[in-house]
Amino acid sequence: MDSGWSIRGRLFSLWLLMLIVVSLAVYWSTNAVVERSLREGQDRNLQAVAQVILDSAVKTDATIDFELPYQAFEVLAYSAPERIYYAVFLDSEILSGYDDLPLSESPEQSSYGEIYRGESTRFYVAGKPIRPGSNEQFRVVIGQTETSYQKQSSTIAAWIAFAVLASFALLALWAELSLRHALKPVVAIEKDLIARPADDFSPIERRVPSEVVRLVQTLNRIFDQHRGLLQENRAFIAEATHQIKTPIAAILMRAELLEREVEDGSRSAVKDLIIRARYASKLATQLLMRATLTYREVLGARDQVDIGALVAGILRALDPVAEIKDVGLVGNNLESAEFIIFGDRIALREGITCLIDNAIDYAPSLTDVEVSVRHDGGRVCVTVMDSGPGIDQQELGRAFDTTKRSGGHAGLGLSIVEKVAASHRGELMISNREGGGTRCDLWFATS
Amino acid sequence: MRLLLVEDTEDLADALLKHLRQAGHTTDHAPTLKAAEGFWSSERDAYDVIILDIELPDGEGTALLKEVRASGLPVGILVLTARSEVEDKVYLLDVGADDYLTKPFALDELDARLRAVKRRHIAKPLITQQVGSLAYDPTNRTVWSGPEQLQLRSQELKLFESLIQANGWSAAKEFLFDRLYGLDQDASANAIEVHVSRLRRKLAPYGLDVETIRGYGYQLKVRSDG
Numbered sequence: 020m021d022s023g024w025s026i027r028g029r030l031f032s033l034w035l036l037m038l039i040v041v042s043l044a045v046y047w048s049t050n051a052v053v054e055r056s057l058r059e060g061q062d063r064n065l066q067a068v069a070q071v072i073l074d075s076a077v078k079t080d081a082t083i084d085f086e087l088p089y090q091a092f093e094v095l096a097y098s099a100p101e102r103i104y105y106a107v108f109l110d111s112e113i114l115s116g117y118d119d120l121p122l123s124e125s126p127e128q129s130s131y132g133e134i135y136r137g138e139s140t141r142f143y144v145a146g147k148p149i150r151p152g153s154n155e156q157f158r159v160v161i162g163q164t165e166t167s168y169q170k171q172s173s174t175i176a177a178w179i180a181f182a183v184l185a186s187f188a189l190l191a192l193w194a195e196l197s198l199r200h201a202l203k204p205v206v207a208i209e210k211d212l213i214a215r216p217a218d219d220f221s222p223i224e225r226r227v228p229s230e231v232v233r234l235v236q237t238l239n240r241i242f243d244q245h246r247g248l249l250q251e252n253r254a255f256i257a258e259a260t261h262q263i264k265t266p267i268a269a270i271l272m273r274a275e276l277l278e279r280e281v282e283d284g285s286r287s288a289v290k291d292l293i294i295r296a297r298y299a300s301k302l303a304t305q306l307l308m309r310a311t312l313t314y315r316e317v318l319g320a321r322d323q324v325d326i327g328a329l330v331a332g333i334l335r336a337l338d339p340v341a342e343i344k345d346v347g348l349v350g351n352n353l354e355s356a357e358f359i360i361f362g363d364r365i366a367l368r369e370g371i372t373c374l375i376d377n378a379i380d381y382a383p384s385l386t387d388v389e390v391s392v393r394h395d396g397g398r399v400c401v402t403v404m405d406s407g408p409g410i411d412q413q414e415l416g417r418a419f420d421t422t423k424r425s426g427g428h429a430g431l432g433l434s435i436v437e438k439v440a441a442s443h444r445g446e447l448m449i450s451n452r453e454g455g456g457t458r459c460d461l462w463f464a465t466s
Numbered sequence: 467m468r469l470l471l472v473e474d475t476e477d478l479a480d481a482l483l484k485h486l487r488q489a490g491h492t493t494d495h496a497p498t499l500k501a502a503e504g505f506w507s508s509e510r511d512a513y514d515v516i517i518l519d520i521e522l523p524d525g526e527g528t529a530l531l532k533e534v535r536a537s538g539l540p541v542g543i544l545v546l547t548a549r550s551e552v553e554d555k556v557y558l559l560d561v562g563a564d565d566y567l568t569k570p571f572a573l574d575e576l577d578a579r580l581r582a583v584k585r586r587h588i589a590k591p592l593i594t595q596q597v598g599s600l601a602y603d604p605t606n607r608t609v610w611s612g613p614e615q616l617q618l619r620s621q622e623l624k625l626f627e628s629l630i631q632a633n634g635w636s637a638a639k640e641f642l643f644d645r646l647y648g649l650d651q652d653a654s655a656n657a658i659e660v661h662v663s664r665l666r667r668k669l670a671p672y673g674l675d676v677e678t679i680r681g682y683g684y685q686l687k688v689r690s691d692g
Contacts, residue, residue: 261521264548268570269477275573276484300570335617336565339578342619345657347664385660 026205027198034194042187049179054172058141061168062130064094065143068105069159076107076114076157078149085114095163104135104162110155120160138164204228208235216320220246252314260307267300305431308369312435315366316442324367326358326399326463327392333372334390341379347387348375358392358399360463362443367463370439374403374447374459377432381407381457398445399463406456410449436461467514467584469493472502472530473546474522478569482517485573499525506530515542515583517576520558528561535562542583544576578620585615597630598674598688611672621646622665625658629676629686636677636685 071091077084085107095103106116121133123144130143146158204227211223222239274296278289331353341348360367378388386406393400436459437447444464452458469491473479479495486493494509496502499522506516516534520527527545534541545558545566558566564583567576590610594601601610607623609616618626628637628645639658646661647653662684666676677685 261548264569265475265478268548269475269481271570272478272481272485272573276481276488279488296570297572304568304570338617338619339582340575342578343572343574345621347660349667385654385657387664 027202030198031194034198035191038187038190038194042183045186046179046183049183050172050176053175053179057168057172061141061163061165062143065130065141065161065163066145068092068094069143069145069161072105072107072159072161073145073147073157076159078109078155078157083109083114087115101167102138102140102164104140104160106160108158108160109149110158114157116160120162122160132165135162135164138166139169140164141168201228205231220249249314249317252310256307256310256314259310263303263307264300267296267303271296271300302431305373305435308373308435309431309438312366312369312438312442315363318363320363320365321361322364323359324362324364326360326367326371326401327353327356329364329368330371330390330392330401333368333375337372337375337379340376341388344379344382345384346379346382348379349387349389351389351391353390353392356394358394360399360443360465362463366439366442370436371401371461373432374401374436374461377436378403378405378407378457378459381405383407394465397465399465401461401463403459403461404452404456406452409451409455409457412451467491467580468512469580470496470502470505470513470516472496472499472516472522472527473519474498475519482576485576489577498522499527499530502527502530503533506534510537510539510541513541514587515544515580517544517546517580518563519546521548528558531558531562540587540589542580542587544579544583546571581620582617588615590615595630597686599672600669600674602626602630616668616672618665618668621661622668625661625665626669626686629684632685634685636679636683638683640683642683 068091071088075086075088087105087107092103095101104117104120106118106120107114121135121142123129123131123142129145130141132139132141134140135142140162141164142160142162144158144160146156149155149157204225207225208223208227208231211225220242222242223235227235271293274289274293278286278293281289331350334348334350334353338348375388375390382388382405389402389404391402393402433447433449440447440461440463445462448460448462450458450460469486471479471482471486471493473482473495474497476497479497483493483495494505496505502516502518502522506513516530518527518531531543531545534543543563545563546569547558547566548569564586565579567579585606585608588603588606588608590601590608590613591603591605594603594610596602599611600616602608603610604627607627609618609623609626624646625642628642631637642658643653646658662676662678669676673689675687675689677687679685
């Protein structure tokens with residue numbers, strides 16, 4: 020399953036993108052409003068000064084009466100230490116001030132900004148007719164450099180930026196916390212599921228948000244179906260085991276008793292019957308064992324297993340079986356060290372039992388079956404050697420064939436062993452020993 | 467041995483009873499859990515081993531198993547089970563079964579496991595014959611190393627006993643062959659060598675050796691370093 024993205028990561032990215040856009044918009048709009056407000060304030064001051072200067076210009080029939088009202092400039096001096104420029108015109112004739120002040124490009128535009136004498140300067144132009152109805156006009160141009168306004172604007176912009184960034188950080192933190200809080204129920208479900216034993220298919224009972232209710236309901240339905248199937252499987256195996264094995268046991272036992280009672284002439288027929296009954300019983304046992312192993316694979320139960328100790332226990336349990344055939348069971352190097360692997364103890368026990376049981380079956384009387392365990396290249400290997408007939412080279416590849424039977428032995432044993440090996444990332448290797456007999460190496464990964 | 471067979475399947479119980487009685491064991495049969503509990507409560511000191519089927523028509527055989535173990539009496543319990551799941555078997559051993567047999571089984575295996583279960587509940591007697599570091603109990607035919615019983619197979623035990631009886635002298639190979647196989651049994655000529663080799667392997671950790679007397683037989687010796 021591809022898990023290249025996370026809901027939390029994706030939601031957080033979207034939140035962050037949104038926050039960046041909003042923060043930039045807030046910064047630019049606030050900055051623009053502040054700048055505009057500062058400019059309007061400056062313009063109003065300039066307008067007031069221009070108006071006072073204009074009011075002080077009077078033209079009689081013969082003379083022009085004009086005295087510059089210096090006190091008017093104090094209004095501008097309050098705001099900040101800036102340079103102030105003025106010019107008073109009668110039409111285009113300069114009456115007082117700087118004759119090179121830039122004029123507005125459009126007659127409707129009374130305030131404008133220009134670079135004058137190397138400084139950014141704000142100008143205001145105002146005019147009035149020299150007398151009512153006259154075409155001649157007094158015009159006043161008043162200018163003030165903007166250095167302090169710009170400084171003030173930059174300071175306010177910096178504060179706005181700081182406020183926006185602080186809000187951004189707070190909102191980002193809030194976004195993270197709210198996402199974490201919102202996803203808490205989903206994370207809790209995930210933790211619950213991870214912590215569950217492999218065979219726990221009970222429904223998820225915790226309260227969940229409405230957005231994941233259907234998901235959890237679907238999961239619970241799958242759990243329910245799975246639990247039902249497993250219980251059915253388990254019940255079938257138990258029932259089939261009981262129903263099949265008990266009558267076979269009775270048949271086998273009666274045949275064994277019959278063998279002791281019949282005349283010599285009929286004994287070989289009874290022996291044949293016993294061999295076939297044993298074959299049927301072993302096959303039934305192995306078929307049911309395969310079903311059990313499949314069920315256990317679904318369970319996925321795993322814990323630490325010491326293979327050496329496990330093999331030693333298996334040898335003790337199988338000793339009476341080997342004694343009947345007069346086959347020796349020799350365990351080498353079993354408990355000299357810990358041979359720990361991570362696996363299903365039950366499946367491992369059954370697989371290794373099958374392997375040793377198979378060797379006992381094939382070993383001739385008065386020979387030994389040797390079992391050893393060793394570490395090799397990060398793996399654990401169980402080696403089982405017998406002195407039986409070995410396996411034909413042509414048959415080696417078919418050793419795991421579930422349909423193979425030979426000499427009254429059921430052929431499922433090695434396929435069971437191979438199944439157990441495969442489910443533990445291992446393998447079963449079979450070879451013929453020099454001097455006769457079979458060698459089986461059963462490998463398991465240690466982690 | 468005095469046995470109690472608890473098995474509900476009639477065919478199987480009949481065959482088992484016949485075999486056990488032919489083998490010389492005095493055997494009572496209980497087809498239900500209730501009947502088994504009746505036998506147990508009336509003759510609890512009498513039984514050496516209880517052969518107990520787990521799935522009985524009126525309950526689980528484990529109920530009797532727990533009752534027997536709670537009594538503290540030295541009674542062996544061999545469980546018969548058709549269940550294939552090993553956790554069941556492990557559970558049975560945990561609650562006090564000595565061993566289990568999965569149906570179907572061969573009568574020889576039943577006999578071998580019965581002997582082993584019986585041996586487990588034999589206490590070490592006060593008077594034993596000392597053989598090196600081992601103690602031999604001729605009454606119950608058991609071998610002890612301290613408080614632990616040494617697990618010898620039937621043929622190995624016969625061989626060990628024959629070598630002890632030679633009382634420090636060597637035992638002839640033909641004599642040993644007769645003791646192990648009797649006069650009627652067919653056995654290969656090297657059978658004695660194989661059993662001697664297996665016995666030697668089991669005795670070696672206890673400082674005992676079975677020495678070959680070339681052309682004659684074998685002699686049990688305590689190793690000087692043992």
